[in-house]
Amino acid sequence: MTDEVAVPFLRIENLSKRFGVFTALRDINLEVRRGEFVCFLGPSGCGKTTLLRAIAGLDFQDEGRIEIGGRDVSRAPPAERDFGIVFQSYALFPNLTVAQNVAYGLVNRRHSRDEINRRVTELLALVGLPDQGKKYPIQLSGGQQQRVALARALATSPGLLLLDEPLSALDAKVRVRLRDEIRALQKRLGVTTIMVTHDQEEALAMADRIVVMNQGVIEQVGDPAEIYRAPATPFVADFVGHMTFLDAVVVGPQRVRVGALELDVADDGLLPAGAPVRLAMRPEDVRTRSITTETPNRFEARVDTISFLGSFCRARLSPTVSPETSIAADFSTNAMRDLGITEGDIRTVAFPPEALRVFAAPTARAS
Ligand SMILES: Nc1ncnc2c1ncn2[C@@H]1O[C@H](COP(=O)(O)OP(=O)(O)OP(=O)(O)O)[C@@H](O)[C@H]1O
Numbered sequence: 001m002t003d004e005v006a007v008p009f010l011r012i013e014n015l016s017k018r019f020g021v022f023t024a025l026r027d028i029n030l031e032v033r034r035g036e037f038v039c040f041l042g043p044s045g046c047g048k049t050t051l052l053r054a055i056a057g058l059d060f061q062d063e064g065r066i067e068i069g070g071r072d073v074s075r076a077p078p079a080e081r082d083f084g085i086v087f088q089s090y091a092l093f094p095n096l097t098v099a100q101n102v103a104y105g106l107v108n109r110r111h112s113r114d115e116i117n118r119r120v121t122e123l124l125a126l127v128g129l130p131d132q133g134k135k136y137p138i139q140l141s142g143g144q145q146q147r148v149a150l151a152r153a154l155a156t157s158p159g160l161l162l163l164d165e166p167l168s169a170l171d172a173k174v175r176v177r178l179r180d181e182i183r184a185l186q187k188r189l190g191v192t193t194i195m196v197t198h199d200q201e202e203a204l205a206m207a208d209r210i211v212v213m214n215q216g217v218i219e220q221v222g223d224p225a226e227i228y229r230a231p232a233t234p235f236v237a238d239f240v241g242h243m244t245f246l247d248a249v250v251v252g253p254q255r256v257r258v259g260a261l262e263l264d265v266a267d268d269g270l271l272p273a274g275a276p277v278r279l280a281m282r283p284e285d286v287r288t289r290s291i292t293t294e295t296p297n298r299f300e301a302r303v304d305t306i307s308f309l310g311s312f313c314r315a316r317l318s319p320t321v322s323p324e325t326s327i328a329a330d331f332s333t334n335a336m337r338d339l340g341i342t343e344g345d346i347r348t349v350a351f352p353p354e355a356l357r358v359f360a361a362p363t364a365r366a367s
């Protein structure tokens with residue numbers, strides 16, 4: 001017997017996939033725990049679907065190994081991999097009723113008609129569509145069709161649920177509701193789930209862990225807070241959330257200079273004085289309140305522009321000593337009102353040293 005806790009449910013080792021001369025996936029290594037909800041996040045074309053299809057066995061990898069539930073399935077056909085899958089477009093059979101769609105995977109498994117009917121009723125209730133079994137897909141909204149697709153994917157109680165951008169075709173409200181429902185359902189069933197998305201907000205809201213991909217490689221794997229607060233690479237920092245990047249230079253231990261502005265940083269990446277770096281900061285980390293003479297990294301800045309974004313405002317600031325530097329800063333509606341911030345103001349602001357991330361500047365390396 002394998003130890004269910006210690007052994008990852010899914011293990012991918014040194015996986016590569018090429019299409020002709022183009023390398024779509026390069027040396028992918030990943031472990032997914034039983035019951036985990038993992039998101040593959042990355043820009044269009046980075047290889048998310050290719051990796052999902054390799055896991056499902058719909059396309060074979062050129063190199064590497066895939067293990068599901070402790071079994072090597074690297075060369076196993078899809079039918080032997082115990083997964084349910086939902087695609088981005090509602091891939092329902094248009095000529096079958098909702099109930100027949102959901103029953104599709106069960107019919108071939110020699111269940112009795114009564115068993116199948118009971119299971120279909122149960123699944124439709126599970127996805128919030130009781131009494132819709134007799135309808136045809138075309139009579140349902142996009143969100144309802146994806147619920148049916150989800151029910152169909154779950155019909156055989158698979159060990160692994162694979163979702164390829166299941167929400168991307170839906171409008172914003174339905175999307176948020178369905179994402180909460182999918183997450184709640186996944187937790188209740190405990191089914192190990194991988195969801196592909198290019199929507200960072202969706203990944204942050206839903207995932208236990210996020211796998212950030214870029215150009216066929218994994219840039220970082222971490223829980224949403226790690227990915228957001230401690231991005232491992234400039235790519236992750238830029239792709240997840242909003243980030244201001246500034247060219248800077250290390251001037252001493254935990255100290256950098258941007259234009260004429262010298263700043264303390266909590267982590268200088270152990271780079272030597274003189275090293276060119278990229279400094280990254282989140283707009284919401286720019287402080288405007290409770291700044292005293294003791295506050296590190298405080299400076300005067302001009303409020304160049306303010307954009308109203310509903311629940312908060314995003315301002316562009318330029319330090320008075322370094323007006324060519326432009327920094328994004330988010331202010332809550334409360335702060336805007338209490339402090340009376342307007343365009344053209346000169347304000348004292350501060351960067352908490354621990355909120356500044358230092359990346360080695362890209363060098364012109366031959367590779
Ligand atoms: N069958 C194929 N033949 C040739 N190239 C392919 C094939 N499938 C995918 N690719 C290429 O591999 C790369 C990764 O594609 P993939 O579909 O995995 O991207 P993705 O991350 O899912 O993007 P999206 O968010 O747009 O769905 C792309 O550059 C794509 O053009």
Ligand SMILES: [Mg+2]
Binds near residue numbers: 049050
């Ligand atoms: Mg895709």
